[in-house]
Amino acid sequence: MSAIRYSARTANEKRRDIISERVKSIPPSGIRKFFDLLNSMDGVISLGIGEPDFTTPWHIREYAIYSMERGHTMYTSNAGLIELRQELARHLSRLYGVEYDPQKELLITVGVSEALDIALRAIINPGDEIIIPEPTYVAYSASAILAGASVVSVPTSRANDFNVTAAEIEARVTDRTKAILLGYPNNPTGAVVSRQELIAIAEVAQRRDLIVISDEIYDRLIYDVEHTCFSSLPGVWDRTILLGGFSKAYAMTGWRVGYAAAPADILEAMFKIHQYVMMCAPTGGQRAALEALRNGEEAVQEMVQEYNRRRRVICNGFNEIGLSCFEPKGAFYAFPSIESTGMTSEEFAEALLMEEKVAVVPGTAFGASGAGHVRCCYATSLRNINEALVRIDRFVGKRAKDK
Amino acid sequence: MREILEILEKDARATPKVIAMMLALAEDEVRRTIEDLEKSKVIVKFKTVVNWEKAGEELASALIEVKVSPQRGVGFDAIAERIYRFPEARSVYLVSGTYDLQVQVVGKTMKDISRFVTEKLAPLEGVHGTVTHFLLKRYKEDGDILEDEEEVKRLPLSL
Numbered sequence: 001m002s003a004i005r006y007s008a009r010t011a012n013e014k015r016r017d018i019i020s021e022r023v024k025s026i027p028p029s030g031i032r033k034f035f036d037l038l039n040s041m042d043g044v045i046s047l048g049i050g051e052p053d054f055t056t057p058w059h060i061r062e063y064a065i066y067s068m069e070r071g072h073t074m075y076t077s078n079a080g081l082i083e084l085r086q087e088l089a090r091h092l093s094r095l096y097g098v099e100y101d102p103q104k105e106l107l108i109t110v111g112v113s114e115a116l117d118i119a120l121r122a123i124i125n126p127g128d129e130i131i132i133p134e135p136t137y138v139a140y141s142a143s144a145i146l147a148g149a150s151v152v153s154v155p156t157s158r159a160n161d162f163n164v165t166a167a168e169i170e171a172r173v174t175d176r177t178k179a180i181l182l183g184y185p186n187n188p189t190g191a192v193v194s195r196q197e198l199i200a201i202a203e204v205a206q207r208r209d210l211i212v213i214s215d216e217i218y219d220r221l222i223y224d225v226e227h228t229c230f231s232s233l234p235g236v237w238d239r240t241i242l243l244g245g246f247s248k249a250y251a252m253t254g255w256r257v258g259y260a261a262a263p264a265d266i267l268e269a270m271f272k273i274h275q276y277v278m279m280c281a282p283t284g285g286q287r288a289a290l291e292a293l294r295n296g297e298e299a300v301q302e303m304v305q306e307y308n309r310r311r312r313v314i315c316n317g318f319n320e321i322g323l324s325c326f327e328p329k330g331a332f333y334a335f336p337s338i339e340s341t342g343m344t345s346e347e348f349a350e351a352l353l354m355e356e357k358v359a360v361v362p363g364t365a366f367g368a369s370g371a372g373h374v375r376c377c378y379a380t381s382l383r384n385i386n387e388a389l390v391r392i393d394r395f396v397g398k399r400a401k402d403k
Numbered sequence: 404m405r406e407i408l409e410i411l412e413k414d415a416r417a418t419p420k421v422i423a424m425m426l427a428l429a430e431d432e433v434r435r436t437i438e439d440l441e442k443s444k445v446i447v448k449f450k451t452v453v454n455w456e457k458a459g460e461e462l463a464s465a466l467i468e469v470k471v472s473p474q475r476g477v478g479f480d481a482i483a484e485r486i487y488r489f490p491e492a493r494s495v496y497l498v499s500g501t502y503d504l505q506v507q508v509v510g511k512t513m514k515d516i517s518r519f520v521t522e523k524l525a526p527l528e529g530v531h532g533t534v535t536h537f538l539l540k541r542y543k544e545d546g547d548i549l550e551d552e553e554e555v556k557r558l559p560l561s562l
């Protein structure tokens with residue numbers, strides 16, 4: 001064994017540079033360092049997580065187990081179970097009044113992750129530009145680069161509660177702009193763009209002939225306001241690729257199911273990629289998703305109510321500590337400013353982890369405009385949230401005294 | 404009010420301050436509401452769920468089906484009261500079906516329970532018969548699972 005490995009290594013030294021330029025151009029994840037540190041520590045309260053702390057509601061798990069007992073273990077049709085697509089069409093129509101034909105305009109994917117990848121690959125030609133508001137979910141720019149696009153960021157800031165405006169987007173449109181990629185409710189900021197502003201963005205898309213990819217995976221996790229589905233806005237149905245999923249609303253991250261909804265010509269192109277690289281989304285996950293849509297509403301409401309309470313506690317807590325935190329209207333992240341400590345977001349996150357064993361993600365992991373902020377996920381028990389707040393308070397208090 | 408009760412039902416130790424934060428209410432208002440709910444007995448009491456077996460205490464417990472005849476004027480209430488006044492009776496319900504009262508009895512040993520049933524419960528006037536089911540194992544009580552559940556591990560950091 002060791003001999004083989006040895007020879008492999010010597011061969012390596014003679015090998016030419018084999019990693020593609022494209023892959024090399026993707027910046028390494030900004031949190032790798034923390035990840036390794038975290039894994040070596042005990043007693044850490046992590047607010048650095050990006051998934052629900054609830055396990056999938058039991059009725060969904062039970063239904064999936066039953067489907068496996070009955071032998072549903074094979075590939076489904078490439079586009080996904082037709083019952084699931086039909087149920088999804090009804091669901092989208094009921095919630096947002098948007099109509100999609102389950103036969104030609106809906107595709108079940110391996111999470112929004114895959115949907116995002118194939119949406120980009122379906123529309124991007126080399127050199128096309130894609131406009132992405134920032135701070136942003138990290139996979140957006142990486143997937144765009146892999147698809148061959150050039151990313152044009154639109155920084156957003158605390159001044160406007162991390163909302164992007166139509167004017168800021170339009171100012172960056174060029175002859176090569178192909179698409180706008182929106183993700184609201186937003187990871188990492190929790191921002192929700194108002195319906196009015198979305199209408200203005202829809203007008204820009206029409207005026208400048210752009211596609212809009214709208215990642216609405218957090219659509220159900222929204223507090224005291226209403227979610228606007230982008231494709232429901234006037235005039236943009238036929239230029240919107242709507243991405244949605246089950247991971248967050250139904251606490252189903254590990255099942256790997258999501259979907260894309262788009263006009264037939266775009267969906268057909270995405271389908272082409274999907275059938276060759278994925279065949280189909282996991283069958284067990286699709287069955288679970290079917291049950292989630294049919295009978296999961298009550299569980300969603302309960303989880304949302306619980307997140308909402310935690311959201312209020314954590315935001316209040318940060319503001320009391322002196323880390324000013326705007327009110328996030330969606331997802332399960334708070335994005336407080338740590339500027340009052342005089343530290344950078346990386347310094348803050350690293351010192352907080354070392355001194356108080358609380359993990360948060362530096363805002364710069366989501367783009368330069370995340371500087372001065374940290375992302376704190378409140379999808380964890382109130383007990384953890386309260387303990388984390390005590391520790392952060394102590395940490396910040398110590399800095400204030402040292403100054 | 405409903406939400407305050409829901410929170411307290413899950414966690415009797417939630418303080419008015421925390422509840423106020425969770426619900427975006429004023430702390431004073433929450434405090435006053437809780438006091439009123441206690442006065443009007445909507446909140447019966449605050450207590451702790453204990454797994455006595457874990458604490459090393461041996462306890463015997465039984466569910467007892469009791470057939471009774473209702474009395475004129477008071478129906479089942481008078482006989483139910485006679486029974487629920489016994490401290491051994493942990494819960495007493497009037498139920499539909501093949502018997503009338505369901506009584507949960509707790510004692511130190513099975514013998515305690517047998518004695519209670521044969522000496523106190525069965526001889527009561529109006530009681531026609533009892534069927535005693537000894538509890539063999541407790542899985543879930545009042546919505547709480549008692550078994551130690553395997554801790555589900557999430558990735559400590561994800562983007």
Ligand SMILES: Cc1ncc(COP(=O)(O)O)c(C=O)c1O
Binds near residue numbers: 247257
């Ligand atoms: C904004 C956003 N989009 C997509 C995803 C990926 O979701 P899925 O599990 O459906 O692939 C995540 C997960 O963190 C996310 O935060």
